[in-house]
Amino acid sequence: MTTAAALIIGEEILGGRFADLNGPWLISWLQARGLALRHMHYLPDDEREIAEAIARLAPSHDWVFTSGGVGPTHDDVTFGAVARGLGRPIARQPELVDVLERRLGDRLTPDALRMTDVPSGAELWWDGEIEYPVVVVANVVVLPGLPSLFRSKLQAVAHRFSGQLPAQSMIHTTLHEAQFAIQLAQLAASAPSVRIGSYPRTDPRSPWRVLLILESHDADALASCSDQLRALLGDSVI
Amino acid sequence: MTTAAALIIGEEILGGRFADLNGPWLISWLQARGLALRHMHYLPDDEREIAEAIARLAPSHDWVFTSGGVGPTHDDVTFGAVARGLGRPIARQPELVDVLERRLGDRLTPDALRMTDVPSGAELWWDGEIEYPVVVVANVVVLPGLPSLFRSKLQAVAHRFSGQLPAQSMIHTTLHEAQFAIQLAQLAASAPSVRIGSYPRTDPRSPWRVLLILESHDADALASCSDQLRALLGDSVI
Numbered sequence: 468m469t470t471a472a473a474l475i476i477g478e479e480i481l482g483g484r485f486a487d488l489n490g491p492w493l494i495s496w497l498q499a500r501g502l503a504l505r506h507m508h509y510l511p512d513d514e515r516e517i518a519e520a521i522a523r524l525a526p527s528h529d530w531v532f533t534s535g536g537v538g539p540t541h542d543d544v545t546f547g548a549v550a551r552g553l554g555r556p557i558a559r560q561p562e563l564v565d566v567l568e569r570r571l572g573d574r575l576t577p578d579a580l581r582m583t584d585v586p587s588g589a590e591l592w593w594d595g596e597i598e599y600p601v602v603v604v605a606n607v608v609v610l611p612g613l614p615s616l617f618r619s620k621l622q623a624v625a626h627r628f629s630g631q632l633p634a635q636s637m638i639h640t641t642l643h644e645a646q647f648a649i650q651l652a653q654l655a656a657s658a659p660s661v662r663i664g665s666y667p668r669t670d671p672r673s674p675w676r677v678l679l680i681l682e683s684h685d686a687d688a689l690a691s692c693s694d695q696l697r698a699l700l701g702d703s704v705i
Numbered sequence: 706m707t708t709a710a711a712l713i714i715g716e717e718i719l720g721g722r723f724a725d726l727n728g729p730w731l732i733s734w735l736q737a738r739g740l741a742l743r744h745m746h747y748l749p750d751d752e753r754e755i756a757e758a759i760a761r762l763a764p765s766h767d768w769v770f771t772s773g774g775v776g777p778t779h780d781d782v783t784f785g786a787v788a789r790g791l792g793r794p795i796a797r798q799p800e801l802v803d804v805l806e807r808r809l810g811d812r813l814t815p816d817a818l819r820m821t822d823v824p825s826g827a828e829l830w831w832d833g834e835i836e837y838p839v840v841v842v843a844n845v846v847v848l849p850g851l852p853s854l855f856r857s858k859l860q861a862v863a864h865r866f867s868g869q870l871p872a873q874s875m876i877h878t879t880l881h882e883a884q885f886a887i888q889l890a891q892l893a894a895s896a897p898s899v900r901i902g903s904y905p906r907t908d909p910r911s912p913w914r915v916l917l918i919l920e921s922h923d924a925d926a927l928a929s930c931s932d933q934l935r936a937l938l939g940d941s942v943i
Contacts, residue, residue, distance in 0.1 A: 578886035648816035652779035
């Protein structure tokens with residue numbers, strides 16, 4: 468299973484000044500690509516804290532996606548944090564300097580050049596129609612926070628990501644969780660290759676009370692576990 | 706400043722099967738109470754990973770709020786994780802057993818009693834009209850994931866939380882960030898008690914290009930820094 472973590476960076480989101488659009492969008496995008504998102508952290512613009520999160524998450528996931536903090540101002544600290552988290556120095560990237568020169572001409576200020584200081588060894592992904600490459604450092608994909616750019620860049624590089632999520636089976640029951648929790652735990656323990664999630668309804672008008680979702684990469688184990696669970700729940704399954 | 710962290714627990718959110726409503730709602734609620742949210746982590750139903758997050762966040766924030774994983778089924782691991790993260794044993798809570806006995810009568814199964822096994826030393830907050838108390842372990846406020854319950858419980862205990870967020874000043878400019886980034890960094894460095902955030906517009910039809918938000922607990926420093934920034938940006942301020 469290909470796993471992913473996400474860091475959504477910005478005080479403005481945690482402080483409620485801007486609603487985050489990138490996190491929910493990324494969840495759907497990863498799901499569509501077959502990647503399993505295991506962690507999504509919203510963090511302030513703090514180089515040390517972002518670096519700690521990178522150091523913790525990069526080794527334990529196939530991919531880490533970051534959103535935000537890549538502009539030219541002092542509160543844009545993502546590249547510095549990624550460098551620190553991965554133990555790499557920061558270096559001016561000549562190809563990025565060329566891109567900015569072509570795009571900005573006379574308007575290429577020393578301020579703008581700050582955006583070309585990236586962790587050493589960064590790869591530049593030039594896919595599709597994007598005007599500025601996606602910067603990737605080891606397994607960390609660094610994306611801008613502006614939702615329109617975040618989406619267009621992910622769409623452009625989408626073909627690079629694919630995974631296989633586990634097969635799924637759903638069962639709806641009219642029972643309360645407390646009427647089958649212990650038997651369910653026993654079933655779950657007997658089928659370690661199947662993950663079983665139990666979700667009470669959020670809408671009291673639903674005809675069922677609990678939705679059970681079974682997931683596994685082993686189709687036979689999934690079918691067998693699903694059959695046993697249906698038998699256990701009997702007539703309450705709808 | 707009173708600080709907060711949040712853990713939104715559940716595979717079903719990271720996997721895109723349910724949209725999270727609690728995180729955005731909590732952001733607004735904390736903002737209204739004057740608490741500064743510094744971290745919000747979405748995590749799978751994994752006791753070890755949740756425990757690690759609790760151990761990391763509880764000592765460095767005034768409050769940690771958790772959402773989800775408090776039902777009776779095997780995938781509800783929050784209480785175990787909070788206990789592990791804080792280094793406390795789990796114990797059956799007699800008052801919670803009484804509450805469930807009164808509410809469920811004959812339907813009080815061993816399965817349901819699993820919900821009364823909480824970290825030792827847990828406080829029960831009985832505020833307002835709630836039917837089941839809010840369980841608080843040290844500075845960790847454990848809340849159910851069901852959005853209607855999450856909200857009603859937080860509303861009931863709202864009077865227990867209050868803080869003072871920094872005062873704020875906003876400036877809109879028609880300049881690009883790259884036209885003032887270095888001078889802004891110098892100003893920010895000269896006013897360490899003022900946090901300055903720089904946010905490019907998300908809507909290209911906005912008459913301004915960048916929104917600058919200044920924040921400080923020191924009103925004089927805020928006013929002085931704001932004046933200097935307006936002078937620096939000159940006629941571009943709108």
